[in-house]
Amino acid sequence: xxxxxxxxxxxxxxxxxxxxxxxxxxxxxxxxxxxxxxxxxxxxxxxxxxxxxxxxxxxxxxxxxxxxxxxxxxxxxxxxxxxxxxxxxxxxxxxxxxxxxxxxxxxxxxxxxxxxxxxxxxxxxxxxxxxxxxxxxxxxxxxxxxxxxxxxxxxxxxxxxxxxxxxxxxxxxxxxxxxxxxxxxxxxxxxxxxxxxxxxxxxxxxxxxxxxxxxxxxxxxxxxxxxxxxxxxxxxxxxxxxxxxxxxxxxxxxxxxxxxxxxxxxxxxxxxxxxxxxxxxxxxxxxxxxxxxxxxxxxxxxxxxxxxxxxxxxxxxxxxxxxxxxxxxxxxxxxxxxxxxxxxxxxxxxxxxxxxxxxxxxxxxxxxxxxxxxxxxxxxxxxxxxxxxxxxxxxxxxxxxxxxxxxxxxxxxxxxxxxxxxxxxxxxxxxxxxxxxxxxxxxxxxxxxxxxxxxxxxx
Numbered sequence: 001x002x003x004x005x006x007x008x009x010x011x012x013x014x015x016x017x018x019x020x021x022x023x024x025x026x027x028x029x030x031x032x033x034x035x036x037x038x039x040x041x042x043x044x045x046x047x048x049x050x051x052x053x054x055x056x057x058x059x060x061x062x063x064x065x066x067x068x069x070x071x072x073x074x075x076x077x078x079x080x081x082x083x084x085x086x087x088x089x090x091x092x093x094x095x096x097x098x099x100x101x102x103x104x105x106x107x108x109x110x111x112x113x114x115x116x117x118x119x120x121x122x123x124x125x126x127x128x129x130x131x132x133x134x135x136x137x138x139x140x141x142x143x144x145x146x147x148x149x150x151x152x153x154x155x156x157x158x159x160x161x162x163x164x165x166x167x168x169x170x171x172x173x174x175x176x177x178x179x180x181x182x183x184x185x186x187x188x189x190x191x192x193x194x195x196x197x198x199x200x201x202x203x204x205x206x207x208x209x210x211x212x213x214x215x216x217x218x219x220x221x222x223x224x225x226x227x228x229x230x231x232x233x234x235x236x237x238x239x240x241x242x243x244x245x246x247x248x249x250x251x252x253x254x255x256x257x258x259x260x261x262x263x264x265x266x267x268x269x270x271x272x273x274x275x276x277x278x279x280x281x282x283x284x285x286x287x288x289x290x291x292x293x294x295x296x297x298x299x300x301x302x303x304x305x306x307x308x309x310x311x312x313x314x315x316x317x318x319x320x321x322x323x324x325x326x327x328x329x330x331x332x333x334x335x336x337x338x339x340x341x342x343x344x345x346x347x348x349x350x351x352x353x354x355x356x357x358x359x360x361x362x363x364x365x366x367x368x369x370x371x372x373x374x375x376x377x378x379x380x381x382x383x384x385x386x387x388x389x390x391x392x393x394x395x396x397x398x399x400x401x402x403x404x405x406x407x408x409x410x411x412x413x414x415x416x417x418x419x420x421x422x423x424x425x426x427x428x429x430x431x432x433x434x435x436x437x438x439x440x441x442x443x444x445x446x447x448x449x450x451x452x453x454x455x456x457x458x459x
Contacts, residue, residue: 034222042228049178067157067180069187083217103206
């Protein structure tokens, strides 16, 4: 890679780093921009990096196969209201000089060779403090997007794309990346120590704020960051299909199949509040038109996330299951995180049912399933996820209904912990599941609108 930058261009950002890092840290702590971060469990089928354009090649390309650790599929998104320029004009500004939106107090985009507007095949270096420099190459340019690929020496291995589109609400701008850590040390810093992750988050959030300023508009709705993590065992090696489950997870799921539920079917259909803690939480989801669910609409998106067990925050409760197994009767291994502690417990899904009923004189389409705790869990009980659509108005709701109590058998320490702090965490979990149902549905619908807009541009 050609990196013969003039000495002044090479050292000027370095000289700014001490002051710049202090300024960046100050802005990070006192930023008033709402930043909504959502983490999901990814899959190779949905989150694999897109193929590079036909004919594109570079001798120093650092693709996802060269990386280490999990693949992280991220979308950083914001919306620009009252902008005097459109999506094409905004991308044209970035192609003219992408450094316009860099957080220059601690990072800068420098063209490795030559001057002038961005062209396919151009190489850049993102200069940051310490060992963070990132060489990239322009892989693809369209009127509304810029796609970059990492080169050897970058902390990450993968691709990143800037893009913009317009709708009746203004200009939507996104930064989407598909990347693994460049090597094992980078993976340690990013995945475990998490230094790189916070630096990266602040950098791209700063870029989005600068994009809004460049467009001359106002940020609407803050910044939304969705992360879908694909663990190493789900990433294929060469021409092999990814297994999707580690050997230890397969053994744990096999053990769950031999465990019985802690309560019998039907026992909690009408639970006695004096013996069980009964909770119900309802969250409104994005509206649809009256009648049957819209293709690709709120109902379908939320239903898919329910069945994929995406509504629980994987940083708190990660659900492991065999995706090839039928939903009804499926065993799920829950990895519960509480501070530094980790617990593995099991649940089993009952029958999944979708039906149209009349409730309070109104037609209601509802879909849902319950899961019951298995032996060895620190709880006894049942939780039901239910999706509802009022067919006369188009209102869509997500409902969580739980009935539980502390387990009377099983490992002692988890049961004691649940009796001490479990109730607080349980109520927090219900609220988080409902909140994620709404926010993740909104984010996915926005992603689908962006894809539809890009298809129209291409057509």
